[in-house]
Every structure is written in structure tokens, then in C-alpha cells.
Amino acid sequence: MAKNASANQLYGGIDVGGTKVLALLVDRNGSVVSASKRKTRGELGFRSVCERAAEAMREAAEIEGYQLENLAAIGIAVPCPVLPTGCTAPAPNLPGWKNAPLIRTMEELTGRPVYAENDGNAGVYGEYAFGAGKNAKTLLGLFVGTGIGGGLVYHGELVVGENRMAAEVGHIIVQEGGRRCGCGHKGCLEAYASKTGMARRFSWEIIQEGRKSAITQVCPDGNYATVKSSFLREAYRSGDPVVVETLQEGALYLGVGVASFITLFGPDMIVIGGGVFEALGKELLPSVKESARQRTWPEASYRDSKINLALLGDHAVGLGAAAFAMHSLDRDTRKSKSKSKAGK
Numbered sequence: 001m002a003k004n005a006s007a008n009q010l011y012g013g014i015d016v017g018g019t020k021v022l023a024l025l026v027d028r029n030g031s032v033v034s035a036s037k038r039k040t041r042g043e044l045g046f047r048s049v050c051e052r053a054a055e056a057m058r059e060a061a062e063i064e065g066y067q068l069e070n071l072a073a074i075g076i077a078v079p080c081p082v083l084p085t086g087c088t089a090p091a092p093n094l095p096g097w098k099n100a101p102l103i104r105t106m107e108e109l110t111g112r113p114v115y116a117e118n119d120g121n122a123g124v125y126g127e128y129a130f131g132a133g134k135n136a137k138t139l140l141g142l143f144v145g146t147g148i149g150g151g152l153v154y155h156g157e158l159v160v161g162e163n164r165m166a167a168e169v170g171h172i173i174v175q176e177g178g179r180r181c182g183c184g185h186k187g188c189l190e191a192y193a194s195k196t197g198m199a200r201r202f203s204w205e206i207i208q209e210g211r212k213s214a215i216t217q218v219c220p221d222g223n224y225a226t227v228k229s230s231f232l233r234e235a236y237r238s239g240d241p242v243v244v245e246t247l248q249e250g251a252l253y254l255g256v257g258v259a260s261f262i263t264l265f266g267p268d269m270i271v272i273g274g275g276v277f278e279a280l281g282k283e284l285l286p287s288v289k290e291s292a293r294q295r296t297w298p299e300a301s302y303r304d305s306k307i308n309l310a311l312l313g314d315h316a317v318g319l320g321a322a323a324f325a326m327h328s329l330d331r332d333t334r335k336s337k338s339k340s341k342a343g344k
């Protein structure tokens with residue numbers, strides 16, 4: 001039998017990734033009540049991905065005896081910018097997402113109010129609402145994995161700029177004329193500190209310089225960007241010089257980026273997460289901090305910004321999507337109340 005208690009207390013948070021869709025049922029305190037997963041199957045097109053996302057959300061609710069109608073609202077996070085129209089900008093990993101009507105389609109499939117955000121922004125919002133940034137006012141988040149995602153929350157609001165594409169933290173330039181980035185520019189932070197960026201250095205050291213590294217055993221095809229973070233941790237801890245130097249270089253450049261963010265925004269908290277830092281946060285965070293300290297005014301700006309590891313792991317984006325939905329629904333409810341008051 002379907003439950004209907006605490007109907008207004010439950011929210012959905014959906015994380016649409018390149019390979020899987022994760023749907024979380026979340027309460028107002030940020031506790032994950034239940035979860036359900038599907039394969040993304042991006043090759044089947046936009047509508048099909050939305051259908052699987054809605055299915056996963058329905059299943060997460062039903063595990064606990066609820067139905068979609070019991071959710072106050074649903075947040076969905078996607079790997080591309082979401083435009084003010086509720087449609088998406090093209091997603092590099094998902095064919096057919098250019099100008100796709102994301103909010104309209106998800107509302108039609110779930111019958112609930114839907115709010116949508118880019119996944120990097122959602123991850124930061126999750127840490128802000130329920131994770132390492134819970135007590136922060138201005139929070140900058142960086143998630144280091146295959147690429148570098150993240151964003152900025154200022155006093156409760158995501159900073160997205162007038163073009164909805166700002167705070168793309170992985171694509172600030174940290175080296176003029178430097179390594180080529182997947183986005184087409186040269187010298188982006190992502191080209192140095194993400195796995196894709198580090199893979200370029202691995203190739204250089206192994207192929208051009210002829211150095212030996214254990215990484216050649218786990219990536220015999222030379223596709224070093226696919227290396228697991230758990231392997232990097234092992235190799236780092238065993239002192240593999242190519243791995244240690246490359247990861248330390250990544251940490252140094254991450255500090256270069258963090259220094260610019262501190263100087264520009266003065267955040268009281270910076271959280272760093274993603275697969276690489278979940279595996280090696282303890283080892284790499286001190287280097288990030290030192291690099292950032294050297295490039296800011298230590299007494300005037302650096303000391304006011306705490307730099308910590310993210311706490312929510314794989315759930316950050318889904319929880320952030322749910323938190324964003326809570327926040328947006330509250331805001332819309334307040335707005336319509338004050339409108340109806342003014343109309344009296």
C-alpha cells in the first residue's frame with residue numbers, strides 16, 4: 001500500500017552521468033532514504049534517457065512504499081549547462097541533447113515540479129547544503145575525476161553568470177599556451193589536474209622519456225585517462241616516481257587555480273572532491289594548500305579561506321540536485337504567496 005505521510009518532506013535527486021543514472025529519495029535533512037540506478041544508454045537518445053531517469057526515481061520511491069506523487073519536487077543534474085528555458089546546451093557525452101526540453105519532459109514523465117542544474121553545480125550545492133560546506137557562506141567546489149567539474153555558491157545561490165555557463169572551474173587558464181584541453185583551448189586547469197590531463201603527462205614520461213611506471217601494466221593500451229583512482233593511490237603510496245610527480249604536478253596546478261578563486265571571490269570555504277581526491281586527498285591536499293598559499297596574500301586573503309575535502313562522495317550530485325529542488329521550490333512558493341498577497 002502506498003504511504004502518504006510526510007508528503008512534503010521528500011524530494012527526488014537524480015544524477016544523470018555518462019554511464020549511469022542514479023536516483024535518490026531524500027528527506028529535508030539530506031538523508032538518503034533510498035536509491036535506484038539505471039544505465040544511461042545515451043546512444044538511445046534524449047527521451048529514452050529521461051524515461052530511465054523517471055523510472056529510477058519511481059523505483060527509489062517505491063522501495064520505501066511511496067509514489068512519485070509523494071515527492072514535493074525533483075531535482076535533476078545533467079552533464080551540460082541548463083538554459084533559462086529549461087532546455088539543455090549540447091552534452092559532449094550524450095547525443096541529441098542540444099536544446100533538449102529537459103524540464104518539460106521530466107515534468108511530463110513524473111508529474112512533479114522539476115528543477116534542473118548542471119552536474120558540477122549540483123555537486124557543489126550538495127556539499128553546501130549537506131556536506132563539507134554546510135557552514136560556509138561562499139563555497140567553491142572542485143571535483144577532480146576524468147575532467148574537473150565544480151562551481152560556486154554565494155550566500156545560498158549558485159553563481160552561473162548571465163550566460164548560465166560561468167564558474168566552469170576546470171577551464172580557467174593556468175598556463176598560457178600550455179597543454180591542449182578537451183575543450184579546445186590550451187592551458188586549462190583540467191589539462192593539468194584531471195585524469196585526462198595527467199594522462200598526457202604519463203604518455204610523455206613513458207613514451208618520450210622512456211621512463212618505467214606500474215601504470216603501463218594496468219593500461220597496456222596506453223589509454224592512461226582510464227586508470228582507476230584506487231590504482232593511482234596504490235602506485236603513489238608505493239612511491240612510483242612517474243605517478244608521484246604527475247599527481248604532485250596536478251596538485252600544484254590545482255593550487256594555482258584555487259589561488260585565483262580565492263583572490264577573485266574570497267570564499268570562506270573551498271571543498272575538493274571527486275575520484276582522485278577521494279583516493280588520495282590526504283596525500284595531495286597539503287600540496288594544493290601550499291601552492292594556493294604561495295599565490296595569494298597569506299595574511300589578507302588565504303587565511304580566511306578554509307580548504308577541505310568533500311564529504312558526500314558518489315551521492316554529492318544527487319543530493320545536490322535534491323537540495324537545489326528544495327531551495328527552488330521554497331523560493332517559488334514564497335514568490336507566489338507574496339504575489340497573491342499583493343493581489344488582494
Ligand SMILES: [Zn+2]
Pocket residue numbers: 170171181182183184185188190
Ligand atoms: Zn578547457
